[in-house]
Amino acid sequence: MTVAKPLPHDAARLHVTGAARYVDDIPTPTGTLHLAFGTATIAAGRITDLDLAPVRSAPGVIAVLQARDLPFANDVSPSAHDEPLLSGSTIHYLGQPIFLVVATSHLAARRAAKMAAITYQKRDAILSYEDAMEADSRFEDGPRIWQKGDTDEAIDTAPHQIEGQIAMGGQEHFYLEGQAALALPGEDGDMLVHSSTQHPTEIQHKVAEAIGRPMHAVRVEIRRMGGGFGGKESQGNALAVACAVAARLTGKPCKMRYDRDDDMIITGKRHDFRIDYRAGFDDAGRLAGVEFVQMTRCGWAQDLSIPVADRAMLHADNAYHLEHARIESHRLRTNTQSATAFRGFGGPQGMLGIERVMDHVAHTLGLDPLAVRRANYYAPSVAGGLSAPHAAAPRPPESISGQMKSGEDLTSRGAVDDVPPGRALQAPAGVQTTPYGQPVEDFILHEMTDALAATADYATRRTGIADLNAANPVLKRGIALTPVKFGISFTLTHLNQAGALVHVYQDGSIHMNHGGTEMGQGLFQKVAQVAASRFGVPLDAVKITATDTAKVPNTSATAASSGSDLNGMAVKAACDTIRDRMADLLAEIHQTDAAAIRFEAGEVHAGGKTYTFAQVATLAYENRISLSATGFYKTPKLEWDRIRGQGRPFFYFAYGAACSEVVVDTLTGEYRILRTDILHDAGASLNPALDIGQVEGGFVQGAGWLTTEELVWDEDGALRTHAPSTYKIPACSDRPAVFNVALWDAENREDTIYRSKAVGEPPFMLGISVLMALSDAIAACGTTYPALDAPATPERVLAAIQRVRDAD
């Protein structure tokens, strides 16, 4: 078996020798042209005059395109057709592309793009939550509201009540490789596009629309990204479309790469949220009822904001059984960058709301927050538990196509409005359900929390910290142990499908392709392990190839942590088809049962004879047996009605828990993370080394979101933090001094690829333990609840300390 091994990333040698190629490294043909956008310098208003003559006459400029010069669709939206590539005249945010410069070099294009003389008629920009609420500037008709039980009654009759608010900032992806695309025109209007994208099919679709050709004329290829984190799910559309349009116009290869500042000013980021809450609870801190009003600034275009806001609602419970809950979600339209997918996809924001409630409840009652959390956990999973309800009968394709708008990009997570709702399921009696009615049958956090509390020595350290804090007026320590329960699956049910293509050549070497993209998460390696294990061959017999829309069509984005779950299964199906054909042949030759034929260690054992895998491949070829197969997989058991907020949107949950300790200097607000212990559930891990890397990386990124990474817009709507000098992501020295990460070694109870679990996003939310530890440390400065907002920069920490001290 080659699965379940701590193998390093594929292409390791290429990475360390600088030979691993990213889009910007692909050698370009001579004559390649370079592109840059001219962008808006106001946040809202209209262009009254646009003088591009200075741009056109700038050195090296070949062409300058405006909205009216675009031959076909002027649209790069993944959802609501509300995102023009180039603004016609209305300006929706500061940084919005207005015109496109095509020049002989990257620098020439960028310099020329700055030379336009643009006159605007400004209007008041809608920037804040208040602005947007007041103007009723939002996506969808009104707030989305999910209700379970009778919240008002439950809260009002409970022994204790609290209410409060937590604000949390957005987050810049800062993928180290910026957005990039290269389009190469072919014969007969064909276009080959290299794009740094998590969603090649969508690039293909948007490019096809923009150049007026069917999808078959456009091929999109991506070998690897230098980081994605959700920022390359839809934000690469503009560059790829711009390149294709310019390539069609000039007949020359065209390339576009955002400079870092442009990247930060133009592209969308994580959604910032403000959550108001009200809760009623008993003396043990057990919630009787809770109510959330979630507000998020979606920016100027819809993009993926609807499913992001949905996922925030879907994680408003995190690990806690909420009998009476009301969740109201406002998706506000503002004159800022269009907020987009980012690791966790709204989940972290929703989860932070309930974690704040737990912290606030514990503070109110003077209890250990961990005790309050545990008192509210879902009931433990029942061994052998209840079987989940059966999936609805597949709908006939006609009933779906009748409801589609033509040109709708159905492979986008943003395609909510054009997809018929799934059927909601009935929960089996006696099982605790989430606020949206999904039974929680696999809850393992009780055991995980016990184990982590023990290895992290939580109880003893908590007492020790209290003593230290009592003795030390300046340095205060804080500790927190927080859980994560994260739902795995795309909430747009039909996206939970994947395809694969596998060829075996006569020499026994294997070419594998699937719809997933590699951005550092180790997907290619994991899926190659699956292929190697199905054929019983060493890993180096499997060639990992670039993702290519011509090999596997109609793919979903590599997102929602679904990469290995979906693509692993599709590759397994393809490999098994070929292996079964080989086995049938050998069974016939040896007059034995096909099931008795074993593929292992590069050999095939049949009826007492041993072949090399290559011999079997040759034999199959000579016997005219196809050695190529496609594989397909769709996630079972999903049924979801997002409008009513009812059903089973997730195949399963992934769990984790983190315990962090911090020390705060109460004179300056500066702090350090002293120690973090993590226990994370990756199911039966396919590759523990890669999974531990994901867990560590996710935690650090999550902690960054909640501590140092601050996005600041000024009153004109200009993003002031648009470079690493002002936007601080965690560095090597910011990692906790003591950092212990372990995997919870247990099989997924659902039938996933080798019973593993998805691991891309869930660990991100382990970072919440750091914010809660900071809250704990600040609380030691007085008796008032700190109500710490995020990101908890030293300034914000200091302000919270002042608040707590002043209140006493």
Next chain:
Amino acid sequence: MSYTISLTVNGDRRDVTFEDARVTLLDLLRERLALPGTKKGCDRGQCGACTVLVDGRRINSCLTLAVTLDGADVTTIEGLARGDVLHPVQASFVEHDGFQCGYCTPGQIMSAVGLIAEGDVGTDPERIREGMSGNLCRCAAYHGITEAVLDAARRMTDDKTRKSA
């Protein structure tokens, strides 16, 4: 006005003529010398992705004007291995899986080679983390990176002691 310089890159002598004095070493490497192993993360000296060695010292190539390098000896990630034999720092990054997406890796490795050569951090993990903190990794593969540098530092010090013994 044009400028001509002559420098050594990965052991090869290169004569280069520029029309524009503002060309950075990073652009020279990537765009003129076909050495795209050195990455552009920010182009303003704040991420470390473009780290190379100039006369044995680590520098951000995006902040260095190429015209200032007449006579200099430049080593990039492409010039570190000796044929098929990886440099100890490279080998160590493979062994400790010191990356995820790999985009920061060439800069991390060049920075580590420079750091070890500076000789001030020895094998103290805390000082290694400090010394590497100019090289951002958004995937936060910092654990593997620190382990890799530490291990390479140990091996290289051992080698040195053995040779001098």
